[in-house]
Amino acid sequence: MQETIDLIADRELKKLRRFTRETGQPAPLDGLDLEPMSHVKEIEITDEHITIQYNETVKRRYNANEITHREWVYKYNDDPEMVAAIARVIEVSRKHLYDMPENISCPPGCAECCSGYEPFVNRADVQRIADHLGLTYDEVMTDYVVPRESADGYVVGWLRKVTEEVTDKCLFLKGSRSGRYYCGIYEARPYDCRDFTPVGCQDVDTSLPRRGEYPVGTPFAPKRRSNGKRNGR
Ligand code: SF4
Ligand code: SF4
Numbered sequence: 001m002q003e004t005i006d007l008i009a010d011r012e013l014k015k016l017r018r019f020t021r022e023t024g025q026p027a028p029l030d031g032l033d034l035e036p037m038s039h040v041k042e043i044e045i046t047d048e049h050i051t052i053q054y055n056e057t058v059k060r061r062y063n064a065n066e067i068t069h070r071e072w073v074y075k076y077n078d079d080p081e082m083v084a085a086i087a088r089v090i091e092v093s094r095k096h097l098y099d100m101p102e103n104i105s106c107p108p109g110c111a112e113c114c115s116g117y118e119p120f121v122n123r124a125d126v127q128r129i130a131d132h133l134g135l136t137y138d139e140v141m142t143d144y145v146v147p148r149e150s151a152d153g154y155v156v157g158w159l160r161k162v163t164e165e166v167t168d169k170c171l172f173l174k175g176s177r178s179g180r181y182y183c184g185i186y187e188a189r190p191y192d193c194r195d196f197t198p199v200g201c202q203d204v205d206t207s208l209p210r211r212g213e214y215p216v217g218t219p220f221a222p223k224r225r226s227n228g229k230r231n232g233r
Helices: 009-023 080-096 123-133 137-144 191-195
Strands: 042-045 049-060 065-075 120-122 145-147 155-159
Touching: 120 123, 120 191, 123 137, 123 191, 137 145, 137 155
Parallel strands: none
Antiparallel strands: 042 049, 049 065, 120 155, 145 155
């Protein structure tokens, strides 16, 4: 299956159309680099830039070759539109796990970021997790959230860890060890987890292979039922 991801083409086209509309002039083609990007040699994505090396040419000389290439660099981290586009690329790469540069897919079962990091939750997150687990909003706040008021009231806290230690594992993390971890509330996970990007991730467990199936076992089951009683009692 092939999915088309529109990165910036649409915005560039809009820019050109606006120029034509405002000036009555055709778009300044000489200001554009029209050399088609073929023979892409390398795509590097960091948490700030995308760099594409393409159209390599080799001039053969008597005793040395001169190799040149063209390079397209885009700084995207202060551009919400581009960040959203990259997020889409990451989502697709997670889904398909192939044909993508290594540093934009997580090794299946890696969950280093689910430890040592507190995923913030907003009201909608808490309600979504509550609906998912069959609990009330207040029950989720009591059992699974460390409350923390934010100035704008948007963030209401962060997800609890298995112990009081913030560097410990998220309460919802399932699986026995790295390479086998998975999120126990994946469909309902907070926005913070959804937005977490593996691009340029420094925490990745480098001992894990980058390809393979994500291990998924039984989902997280809450200890209590919604009437306040503990399950199994
Ligand atoms: S909710 Fe899921 S994805 Fe988010 S930190 Fe916990 S285990 Fe990881
Ligand atoms: S590669 Fe990074 S972002 Fe992906 S699961 Fe591992 S620690 Fe988290």
